[in-house]
Amino acid sequence: MESVMSVRAAAPRVSFRAAPSQAHRHVPKFPTSRCSIFIPRAPMAYRRGSIRAQQSESKDGSATLSPVNESEGNALKIKEWEVGNFQDEVAASQGIRIRRRPPTGPPLHYVGPFEFRIENEGNTPRNILEEIIWNKDKEVARMKERRPVYMLKKGLESAPPARDFVGALKASNLRTGLPGLIAEVKKASPSRGVLRETFDPVEIAQAYEKGGAACLSVLTDEKYFQGSFENLEAIRNAGVKCPLLCKEFIVDAWQIYYARIKGADAVLLIAAVLPDLDIRYMTKICKMLGLATLIEVHNEREMDRVLGIEGVELIGINNRDLETFEVDISNTKKLLEGKRGQMIREKDIIVVGESGLFTPDDIAYVQESGVRAVLVGESIVKKSDPAKGITELFGKDISL
Numbered sequence: 001m002e003s004v005m006s007v008r009a010a011a012p013r014v015s016f017r018a019a020p021s022q023a024h025r026h027v028p029k030f031p032t033s034r035c036s037i038f039i040p041r042a043p044m045a046y047r048r049g050s051i052r053a054q055q056s057e058s059k060d061g062s063a064t065l066s067p068v069n070e071s072e073g074n075a076l077k078i079k080e081w082e083v084g085n086f087q088d089e090v091a092a093s094q095g096i097r098i099r100r101r102p103p104t105g106p107p108l109h110y111v112g113p114f115e116f117r118i119e120n121e122g123n124t125p126r127n128i129l130e131e132i133i134w135n136k137d138k139e140v141a142r143m144k145e146r147r148p149v150y151m152l153k154k155g156l157e158s159a160p161p162a163r164d165f166v167g168a169l170k171a172s173n174l175r176t177g178l179p180g181l182i183a184e185v186k187k188a189s190p191s192r193g194v195l196r197e198t199f200d201p202v203e204i205a206q207a208y209e210k211g212g213a214a215c216l217s218v219l220t221d222e223k224y225f226q227g228s229f230e231n232l233e234a235i236r237n238a239g240v241k242c243p244l245l246c247k248e249f250i251v252d253a254w255q256i257y258y259a260r261i262k263g264a265d266a267v268l269l270i271a272a273v274l275p276d277l278d279i280r281y282m283t284k285i286c287k288m289l290g291l292a293t294l295i296e297v298h299n300e301r302e303m304d305r306v307l308g309i310e311g312v313e314l315i316g317i318n319n320r321d322l323e324t325f326e327v328d329i330s331n332t333k334k335l336l337e338g339k340r341g342q343m344i345r346e347k348d349i350i351v352v353g354e355s356g357l358f359t360p361d362d363i364a365y366v367q368e369s370g371v372r373a374v375l376v377g378e379s380i381v382k383k384s385d386p387a388k389g390i391t392e393l394f395g396k397d398i399s400l
């Protein structure tokens with residue numbers, strides 16, 4: 001009940017009146033009476049992924065995945081949806097500030113004989129992460145139209161086999177006594193601009209491998225990071241042996257299938273964007289496809305949410321706040337202190353320290369905090385020889 005009330009309170013304010021004829025449509029100049037409208041929208045996982053995927057899964061008999069109904073908690077979420085809760089409301093109840101798409105359409109709507117004028121803060125993203133997500137949502141909708149999931153599933157058969165991402169990190173950590181390195185193939189970012197002018201993704205990937213990286217991360221977002229799925233595919237096809245993380249803003253299970261057929265061995269799921277149910281569902285899809293999931297958190301709340309999810313193997317602590325771009329490597333330490341660190345050790349979860357690592361001291365600092373892996377882009381991709389960049393970053397040659 002409470003959730004329904006809050007949804008109504010959060011609904012945009014609209015005014016309505018009889019619409020003028022088509023030829024005379026205009027914005028009313030006089031104040032009009034107002035009422036709240038309530039447009040139920042299903043959570044993303046149901047609307048665009050879970051339920052449909054679940055149905056098609058059973059239709060073609062290729063899998064028996066039924067993630068949505070598996071627990072009471074999930075049933076409750078479905079109930080919330082049935083009584084008209086919004087995706088964003090479910091997310092907000094988990095502390096997620098990112099809205100999956102603009103809350104309203106254009107300010108004027110014509111529905112039958114009525115003209116609706118929506119009065120709220122409108123469709124401006126609140127921060128860069130929200131902007132990226134809104135763009136991604138539209139981009140994925142377009143890509144999905146061209147290649148629906150059943151087509152991607154056919155492509156799975158000819159995809160290169162998935163390799164053991166987590167195993168490679170553990171092995172490297174054991175071999176060197178230092179955190180396993182996920183080296184990032186990153187041309188640019190919204191916060192730092194272009195990092196490397198002449199950018200040959202395959203050459204960089206090969207240099208990283210030579211320099212002792214355990215795994216690679218390949219940015220595939222084009223608009224904000226100048227990455228691409230072609231880069232991922234090219235690196236995989238060039239015979240690089242390091243397992244590959246597809247570094248993408250995943251908002252739809254479709255992207256996971258796409259990453260897999262392009263040669264990914266792991267994908268990133270961002271807890272600041274995805275509610276628990278999406279993370280659970282997407283993790284299951286990944287397991288089914290043989291992919292590892294790196295679940296990224298930035299604060300205590302996100303860490304606690306992720307620690308409450310069964311079967312999590314790999315958690316990334318981002319030292320960069322994706323909403324403000326602030327970088328602080330003490331974030332890794334903060335999130336690994338006390339009970340959280342203890343739980344992580346008990347569950348044998350590998351933690352990856354992400355972003356803002358430049359020196360051997362930085363590596364030592366996050367290692368002492370409890371990470372067994374690090375994800376590094378800027379400091380090594382900027383070097384003319386990225387292999388040497390790795391040696392400088394660790395203060396020793398980790399390829400030996």
Ligand SMILES: O=P(O)(O)OC[C@@H](O)[C@@H](O)c1c[nH]c2ccccc12
Pocket residue numbers: 184186247296318354355356357375376377378379
């Ligand atoms: O270049 P840096 O500061 O070493 O950071 C690498 C990586 O952690 C960063 O690119 C990253 C972490 N999480 C992300 C999510 C989306 C895009 C990028 C990222």
